[in-house]
Structures are given as structure tokens and as C-alpha cells.
Amino acid sequence: MQFELRTQVIEPQRKTFQHLIDRYGDRPASRYEEGTIDLQARVNYHYRPLWDPSKEIYSPDYSALKLTDAYSFVDPRQFYYAPYVTARADLHEAFGATLAYLDKRGMFQRLPAAWSSLFQDVVLPLRHYEAANQMIASGAARYGWGTSITQCFAYAAFDRIGNAQILSRAGISFGGGTAESLDLAKRTWLEDEAFQPLRKHVEEMLVEKDWGVAMVASDVTDRLIYGLFYTALDDAALNAGAASYSLVAQHLSQWFTDQRRWFDALYKAWVSDPELGEANKALLGSIVSTTLATALAALQPVAAKADGLVDAGAAASLATAAEQIVAAFAALGVTVETPAS
Amino acid sequence: MTITPKAPRKLTMKQRYSALTRDLEWDPSYVSDEEMFPLTSFEGITIHDWSKWEDPFRLTVDAYTKYQAEKDKRLYAVLDGFAQSQGHLSLTDASYLNAMKLFLQGVSPLEYQAHRNFAMLARHLNGPGPRFASLCQSLDEIRHAQTEIHTLSNYNKYYAGFHSYLHMHDRVWYLSVPKSFFDDALSAGPFEFLIAIGFSFEYLLTNLLFVPFMSGASFNGDLPTMTFGFSAQSDESRHMTLGLEAIKFLLEQDEKNVPLVQHWINKWFWRGYRVTALVAQMLDYMLPRKVMSWKEAFELYFEQQMLGGLFQDLAYYGITPPLHVDKAMQEKEYLSHQAYWILYQFSHAAAFTTSVPSDEHMDWLTEQYPDTFPIYRTLWEKEKKNIAAGGRHFIRGLPQLCQVCQIPMGFTEADEPFIQAQRESIFEGERYNFCSDGCQYIFDHEPVKYRQAWLPVHQIYQGNCGAADLPGVLDWYHMKPGDGGEYLGSLDNQNWKKWHDMADETGGN
Ligand SMILES: [Fe+2]
Numbered sequence A: 001m002q003f004e005l006r007t008q009v010i011e012p013q014r015k016t017f018q019h020l021i022d023r024y025g026d027r028p029a030s031r032y033e034e035g036t037i038d039l040q041a042r043v044n045y046h047y048r049p050l051w052d053p054s055k056e057i058y059s060p061d062y063s064a065l066k067l068t069d070a071y072s073f074v075d076p077r078q079f080y081y082a083p084y085v086t087a088r089a090d091l092h093e094a095f096g097a098t099l100a101y102l103d104k105r106g107m108f109q110r111l112p113a114a115w116s117s118l119f120q121d122v123v124l125p126l127r128h129y130e131a132a133n134q135m136i137a138s139g140a141a142r143y144g145w146g147t148s149i150t151q152c153f154a155y156a157a158f159d160r161i162g163n164a165q166i167l168s169r170a171g172i173s174f175g176g177g178t179a180e181s182l183d184l185a186k187r188t189w190l191e192d193e194a195f196q197p198l199r200k201h202v203e204e205m206l207v208e209k210d211w212g213v214a215m216v217a218s219d220v221t222d223r224l225i226y227g228l229f230y231t232a233l234d235d236a237a238l239n240a241g242a243a244s245y246s247l248v249a250q251h252l253s254q255w256f257t258d259q260r261r262w263f264d265a266l267y268k269a270w271v272s273d274p275e276l277g278e279a280n281k282a283l284l285g286s287i288v289s290t291t292l293a294t295a296l297a298a299l300q301p302v303a304a305k306a307d308g309l310v311d312a313g314a315a316a317s318l319a320t321a322a323e324q325i326v327a328a329f330a331a332l333g334v335t336v337e338t339p340a341s
Numbered sequence B: 001m002t003i004t005p006k007a008p009r010k011l012t013m014k015q016r017y018s019a020l021t022r023d024l025e026w027d028p029s030y031v032s033d034e035e036m037f038p039l040t041s042f043e044g045i046t047i048h049d050w051s052k053w054e055d056p057f058r059l060t061v062d063a064y065t066k067y068q069a070e071k072d073k074r075l076y077a078v079l080d081g082f083a084q085s086q087g088h089l090s091l092t093d094a095s096y097l098n099a100m101k102l103f104l105q106g107v108s109p110l111e112y113q114a115h116r117n118f119a120m121l122a123r124h125l126n127g128p129g130p131r132f133a134s135l136c137q138s139l140d141e142i143r144h145a146q147t148e149i150h151t152l153s154n155y156n157k158y159y160a161g162f163h164s165y166l167h168m169h170d171r172v173w174y175l176s177v178p179k180s181f182f183d184d185a186l187s188a189g190p191f192e193f194l195i196a197i198g199f200s201f202e203y204l205l206t207n208l209l210f211v212p213f214m215s216g217a218s219f220n221g222d223l224p225t226m227t228f229g230f231s232a233q234s235d236e237s238r239h240m241t242l243g244l245e246a247i248k249f250l251l252e253q254d255e256k257n258v259p260l261v262q263h264w265i266n267k268w269f270w271r272g273y274r275v276t277a278l279v280a281q282m283l284d285y286m287l288p289r290k291v292m293s294w295k296e297a298f299e300l301y302f303e304q305q306m307l308g309g310l311f312q313d314l315a316y317y318g319i320t321p322p323l324h325v326d327k328a329m330q331e332k333e334y335l336s337h338q339a340y341w342i343l344y345q346f347s348h349a350a351a352f353t354t355s356v357p358s359d360e361h362m363d364w365l366t367e368q369y370p371d372t373f374p375i376y377r378t379l380w381e382k383e384k385k386n387i388a389a390g391g392r393h394f395i396r397g398l399p400q401l402c403q404v405c406q407i408p409m410g411f412t413e414a415d416e417p418f419i420q421a422q423r424e425s426i427f428e429g430e431r432y433n434f435c436s437d438g439c440q441y442i443f444d445h446e447p448v449k450y451r452q453a454w455l456p457v458h459q460i461y462q463g464n465c466g467a468a469d470l471p472g473v474l475d476w477y478h479m480k481p482g483d484g485g486e487y488l489g490s491l492d493n494q495n496w497k498k499w500h501d502m503a504d505e506t507g508g509n
């Protein structure tokens, strides 16, 4: 039975759920809001975790970085599941098209020898870096406080496996359809001296129990890595006729632009919190100062390795990226010590 | 004699998948294994070789996002169309939505909890194979939470009982049944969670939990929920294979794991089965157009598929069907009648409505339950007389709750349908009550855990629920007029009639 009510308007009893009306007033809510705000339980947990009876199942105390109101942060991308997977389907489809083109035209084989070595020995090992960041972000998605924040972490975690797969698929093509290049890159990650300070830094981030500290450390390291390999070297690659390097790098730098959107909004929420803003600034100052020094020192040998292969000014780009980090945090009112170079 | 191929060998599909997922793993050398994976040793499970985990499905990120994006596009198109055409008016009856109120208040928040804790597994399991499978499931579960909310959001605009489902989930007495169930799983270790949710919830009981709601939707004109159900199906089949792989993996890794896993199966079968009491009464009493009885559902989805199928396979590992499964089989004859009778009497304190079953409805119940329903029919006939005399039955006092499942103590002995079951255990001088042997068994194994339970009735007595009197507590629950009580004459019932009269006048139908 179908009812034709085109001429009759049925007045809704309410425009959305009560918790959204309480927060935003009596207006229709977006799907992002309905699927995000207040989803995580905040009270009346039944049992303490067996793995840490000193804590509740969810608690703001899993990190020193806190917000008075967790939902003062919302994702500027308004990503709930459907738009998230749609955006990523597009990203991976675009990468797939790039890869098909690179394969068809034998582009990896046409890389100048030095850039080929750079891709093999410096960039491909970073797929392990991406995988580690999935674990860091997944931990934060579990222990974080408030769905607007943890949802960003959950999608970021999936993104990192996606990025690792982008690098791995490029590596398989680069290796002529075999896993040889990936195997070689793994050995580099595990054994090459230039990579050991970075791997040590990554393993230490992985065991960091405070999710806020871990995510910020990961972000600072990302800014150096993405700034160097997928932005600065992308330009240099084009100048050097290493088109396939650039064609792969563009998808990763495009992803990082997206990642920055929500992460920068989260920093803003932390530092502008009416009650905890000053405490957060001090905390961020110390986390970023420590991580920046460690990550920069860890990446210098990698940049040196790159400079040994191609003339692209990697060490200088890395230093520039570090300066930009200090400046970006200064703009937020966060004092970061400039690391010794 | 073999000839070594000159050209490098291209990857097989399996090798390629492995290169894209588990090969990303490395053994840390700057931190210890124990620091890297601090949660996988305390439960007593022994894993010798994480690489023996067989990937239950081979999905890469590009394929996953593409497939899921297409599914969501179709689903949201249906939701939009339904909302624009006032599709809610083609439901069988507004009372059907009681099932969906229960679903949004009781089940959707569990999807969200699953999302969060599969993220924990995606960090804390030692093997990259199970970590990636958990990562996918974590994403699927936030999809389920959100698509359910979006599916039911339109009903919230026109009907009572949906508006404060999150607030209620964390406070209201009957919702502490599902909430405590999932809190129980989240507060357990990663291996127990795998058995509790990955296996017991997503495999053993999934058809009993979800299929009744989704079939109920399709029988009652709820196109959005039905579409959601279809759309979640391919996710669910991945979750089922993960659950099955998880249990096989644990059992195959070490014989010492078998008794631990058996205990968890015993525990989580009964824990989950008690939650299905809400489904049982929904199926037999809340749907205007019936799908199948609880008894039929239980026989098909549990006795035939699980006892007759799955447990035959698990016997190979020395696993037996869950303890107390015999009680559940006896209870199938009257579980729904007792559960609905409890809810009927307390629905003035609930965010759904109840009503005496119609004569036609009772005839159907008699057909389905020839041995047991006649007893309950006399109860309803008596209640009809009460109502005729102006006295619909509501219990004004507060019930005693089972310490484990948190359902009001209204179930009877499994073999004595007239004697209320009550078990008790003393722990550190304190007495605790249970509805059944199954719940007592669970408590006795972990009294330190279950004595912490946030029991809604105790909390009211302790003054933690806003007020000492019922109206005050209902206020604290954020209940509004029209949310609960009797369906006939309720706000939803009145609006439903009004809107359909309007439709008739405008020359519709
Ligand atoms: Fe689900």
C-alpha cells in the first residue's frame, strides 16, 4: 500500500536526536553529526579492564593531552564511513590508473639509474614506516577519548595500510611483477645502517602508551618524511627526468594534505581549549621538541643516503621541513626548541 | 628433472596479498616483544607461530574501499528516497517500530563498541594477518553503527522512543543487558574478545541476533532497515570467517588453549544467549506481521546450524557444545513469553510500548507453542479483563536483577515453568543473585569482575539516578511522554491514525 501525501505535509516531531539538539539547537543535523557526536559512552561502565584495572574502559586519562569537551573538535572533512571510503576509493583508483600507465610504458625501467636506486633503497623501505603508523593510529582509535577524534584515528590507521600498499604495489611493478624489490627494501629497513636510527625511533613510538604523545610524534615524523620524500624530492625528480617517481609521490603527498586538514584542526582544538589550552600548549611544546630532535637525527642518515644517490638537496630539505614545523607550532602558540642540525 | 625458469617468477594471488599485508611486519630489535605486544600474554593463551593464521579473506585497501563505497551509495539512495516519499507511512503499523527502537537503543551502540575494540586488536595482536583482518572489521563496525543510525534517523523525526538512544543505552535498566554484555567483552583481554565477539557473537549467535530484526523489517514494510541488512551481509560473512579462523587458530596452536577456549565458549554462549531474550520477545510479540517464532529461529539458526554443523567440526579439537545449552533448548518453549511479560509490566519505564496481543496474534502463538502458550494465554485473558475494568497492569516497584545478565529475575526453572529460578553465590561475605545456572557459572569464575556491575536498580537505590521516585528516574533517563507504556492510545498510535486519515482524505491509497 502506498500513500500519496504530496499535498499534505506531515510535520516532524523533532529535527534530529536529542543530544544534537542540546548541543547545536533545534536544527536538522548532518549525517556526520548523527554518526559521530556522543557515540562513545562516557559513563556507567560496568567493569574495569582486566588488562589495566586502574582505568575505565574508556577514559580521558589514556593521554595527557585532553579537551574539556571532546566534541569541541570535529573533523573539517566531515568524514563518516561513507564519504571516507568514497574518497579513498577515488584515491586508490587514481593510483591504480597511474600504476597501469607506469607499467604500460615501462616507466620504472626508464628511471635514471640514480633515481632507481633512490626508489629502491630509500623510498621502498618506508612501507614499513607506513605499517607501523597503522598500529599507532589503531591504538589511538581504541584508547582515545571522544568519537570525533577516534574516528579520524581509525580512518588514518586504514589510510596507513593503504599507503603501505601503494608503496608495495609500486615496488612490485618496479620489481617486474615480483617481490624481489620489496624483499630487498625490507632488508634495507632491517639492516642498512642509515635506516637504523629511524627504525629505532619508530619502534619507540610504537610502544608509547600515551596515544596523544604517540600520534603527535607520528605526525611530526610524518611532516619530515612527507615533506622530504613526497614533496621536495618530487620536484627534484621532475627536474631530473624521473617522472615515475613523481607520479607515485603525488598520490602520497595528496593524501598527506588530507591528513593535515584534520590534524591541524585537532591541534587548534587542543591549544584553544578554554580550560586546558595552556596545559596542552606546554605539553605539545615538550612532545614536539623531543620528537623533532629525535626524528630529525633519525632521518639525517637517510637524507644523506639520498644525497649520495641524487643531487636533490635532501639534507637541506629536511632542515627546511624541521624549520617549518617549529614555525607552524609557533603560530599555534606552542614553543618548540629548534633542534641542533 | 626441472628446468629453472630464466624470467623472475611473478607473484601468485596469495603471494601478492601477503606482500601487501603480512610482509609489512618485522621483528622489533630496539624494543622487546613484550613491550611491543603487552596484552597477549596475561590470558594464558599460547601461540607458537602467528604466521600460521590463515587469512580469512583477501581484501586489499583499494578493493575494500571501492566495494564498500558502492554499497553505501546504493544504501543511502534508498534512505533518501524513503524519507522523501514519507515511506514510514507504509509500515504495517507504528507498533512495528518498537522493534527498531530496541535495535537503535540496544544494538547500534554495540556496533560502535565493536568498532573501538577491533581497533585494539588491530594494534595489539602479534600477527599482521589477524591485525589486518581486525582493522577491516573495526571499520565495518563503525559503518554498521552509522548506517543503522542514519537508517533509523528518519523514524526518529516522526516517532517516540528514538530521540535519546545513546543517553538511554548508558542508563536505562533493560539496556544495561546489552551494554554490560559488551563492556564485559571490552574489559577482557584480546583473545577472550576474539572468542566473545569474533566467534560467539559474530558466528555462533549472529543469525539469532540479526536475521530476526532484518526479516522483521522486510515483513513489515521497513525498506531502509531491510536494505541496511542486505548491505551489511557481505561484511558479516567476512566477520564470520574471521571468527571461525580465530577459534581454529587458537585451538591448533597449542592443546593447552583448548580448556580456556572451552570456558570462553561456555561463558559467551550463555552471556550472548541471555541478550537474545530481547530478540525472542521482539520476534514473537513486537512484530505486527510475524516472520517466524523464536522457537523456530532457535531450532534453525542454533540447533541445526551450530549444534548440528559447527560443533561437529569443533569436536575434532576436543571442543564440546557450550555448557547449559540444554537449558537454552528447554527455554525456547517459553523464553519469549516470559521476557515479553516482564517488559509488558515495566514498559511504563521503557522507551518502547507494549500491548496485550490480539486474539489473532494469540492464535498464532498457540499454533507455534501448543504446549506452553496456553498457560500464558490465561495470563493475557486475565489482563484483558483488568484492562476492561480500567486497570492495565504495570509494576510500580523495582525488580531484582540478575547480577550477570542484568535481566529482571522473572525466568522460571527450565524444566518447571511455574517456579521462578533463583541462584545465589556468596563472595567475600556478600550475596549475589542470578537468574540461571549459566549466569551463576559465569559469576563464580570471575566474581571480582561481576561484583563491579553497574546494576540499574542498585544504582537507583543508591541515589545515583537523579531521583528516588520513578518520575524522577524517568526524567534522568530522558524519557518523554509517549516513549513508553501502553501502545494503544499512545502518541505514536494517535499520530499513526491521524496521518493515515489524512492520507485517505487526500485520495491516497
Ligand atoms: Fe556489525
Ligand SMILES: [Fe+2]
Pocket (backbone or CB within 6 Å): B274, B402, B403, B404, B405, B406, B407, B434, B435, B436, B439
Ligand atoms: Fe542472568
